[in-house]
Amino acid sequence: MKRRWENILISEIRKVVGGAKLRRGRGRIWIENEISPECEERLRWIFGIQSYSKCDHCKLQELEDRVLSFWNERVRDRSGFSFAVKVKRSGKHDFTSQEMAARIGGLILDHHPDLWVDLENPDYRIYIEIRDNDCYIFDEVIECAGGLPPGVEGEVVALFSGGVDSAVATWLMMHRGCKIIPVHFDLGAFSAHDGRMRAEKVTSFLKRYQRDLELLVISHGDFLSDIRRILSDAKIENHTCLLCKRRMYRVIEEIAVREGAKGIVTGESLGQVASQTLDNLFILDHAVKIPVFRPLIGLDKNRIEAMARAIGVYDVCTSMKDECLATPDKPTTKGNLQKILEVESNKDI
Structure with a gap:
């Protein structure tokens, strides 16, 4: 049933994003091409999508450099604020999600000593998903309609x-x-x-x-x-x-x-x-x-x-x-x- 629901959801997404390349994996559907702001807005109204995020992709060995680059691109001319790093991982690794979050947080503090970590109510939050050797970095989670894919019932x-x-x-x-x-x-x-x-x-x-x-x-x-x-x-x-x-x-x-x-x-x-x-x-x-x-x-x-x-x-x-x-x-x-x-x-x- 889950596979059928995902197929229906992917079909609905294709109607919005046209020829963009899609793939699925472990509860995620990935759109691998840039899409227009109009398409992004329409994604919000598709039942079955809980949320979406625009991500930067890199390999695990590139993660630290890419995080710093992502930070410099997204956080400009800002100082003296709190932040948090949230890591979610799947696959076999020699570290836990908490260990990687602490490692990345320490890296950011090394480069921006005027900041501080606040895990409860940060001014800025950065998210990292690690799936085997692939990493996805983002700082915004856009809530969507949720629910079940159209017509599955x-x-x-x-x-x-x-x-x-x-x-x-x-x-x-x-x-x-x-x-x-x-x-x-x-x-x-x-x-x-x-x-x-x-x-x-x-x-x-x-x-x-x-x-x-x-x-x-x-x-x-x-x-x-x-x-x-x-x-x-x-x-x-x-x-x-x-x-x-x-x-x-x-x-x-x-x-x-x-x-x-x-x-x-x-x-x-x-x-x-x-x-x-x-x-x-x-x-x-x-x-x-x-x-x-x-x-x-x-x-x-x-x-x-x-x-x-x-x-x-x-x-x-x-x-x-x-x-x-x-x-x-x-x-x-x-x-x-x-x-x-x-x-x-x-x-x-």
């Missing part, structure tokens, strides 16, 4: 409004190796604002993580008109949201079956709104036969919004508002499944 279909909840839920499933098919239900006249435009904007943002991400839009306004009329006649308008969501679930299930996807993803969080009580989530799940994944189920709104800010999608989601005008004044928090099934048996919907 298969496809899922996401119920995608473009709001904060659906965007974070989608990102989390991407982060764990799922390829996403986002589906947006266009409310038509029942959208107080242009919900479709917001969903398209958020999809465009998330494309940095899944390059082939394409929003699928389903017309939903006519269904809402019909269901509101039928529920009004039955005197159970408070079930509108449940009937609406169950229809969305069934449509998404059809898409999932057609595309070979393994489940549905939603941004639902337990108790956040009326349709997301435990009773009502049970009624929603009853509408489909495939798994429904809710990565936000145990999170409150504050934590979800904090995650959205950390991802960088919060401002995109909130730059355009949306509101469903079909929502009843007092939606039920404990739906009646039997009444719902009776309504759904109506041939007019």
Whole structure:
């Protein structure tokens, strides 16, 4: 499995770096050519890459000279500061990582006696990885998206409004190796604002993580008109949201079956709104036969919004508002499944 995941990750990296030479070894993927700053930036958004660093390479016997050269290139016109050397090694050597770090640190101090070592909170840190006879020197670790390589867990279909909840839920499933098919239900006249435009904007943002991400839009306004009329006649308008969501679930299930996807993803969080009580989530799940994944189920709104800010999608989601005008004044928090099934048996919907 690890080999397959690495192959997928290398394939994603190749899409970014083009003809650059790649090789792998012991948990590392090496790009052996110079790449543009634009390519470096795009590497940050590839799931499966925890971090990357730009390194200087040398042989073990050249390490001391190369460290001094690297230092002089990177640390110019600076004096009176603290530093630390961190060494990681693999292979057979007659020294430990700590011994080599002390040796290199002493070498730097010999050439720069105005400096001092601070292993806990240094002003500058230099890293050295020694792999058999090859050494890699760097001073920056650029954090990336992490997670699992794109698509290694298969496809899922996401119920995608473009709001904060659906965007974070989608990102989390991407982060764990799922390829996403986002589906947006266009409310038509029942959208107080242009919900479709917001969903398209958020999809465009998330494309940095899944390059082939394409929003699928389903017309939903006519269904809402019909269901509101039928529920009004039955005197159970408070079930509108449940009937609406169950229809969305069934449509998404059809898409999932057609595309070979393994489940549905939603941004639902337990108790956040009326349709997301435990009773009502049970009624929603009853509408489909495939798994429904809710990565936000145990999170409150504050934590979800904090995650959205950390991802960088919060401002995109909130730059355009949306509101469903079909929502009843007092939606039920404990739906009646039997009444719902009776309504759904109506041939007019």
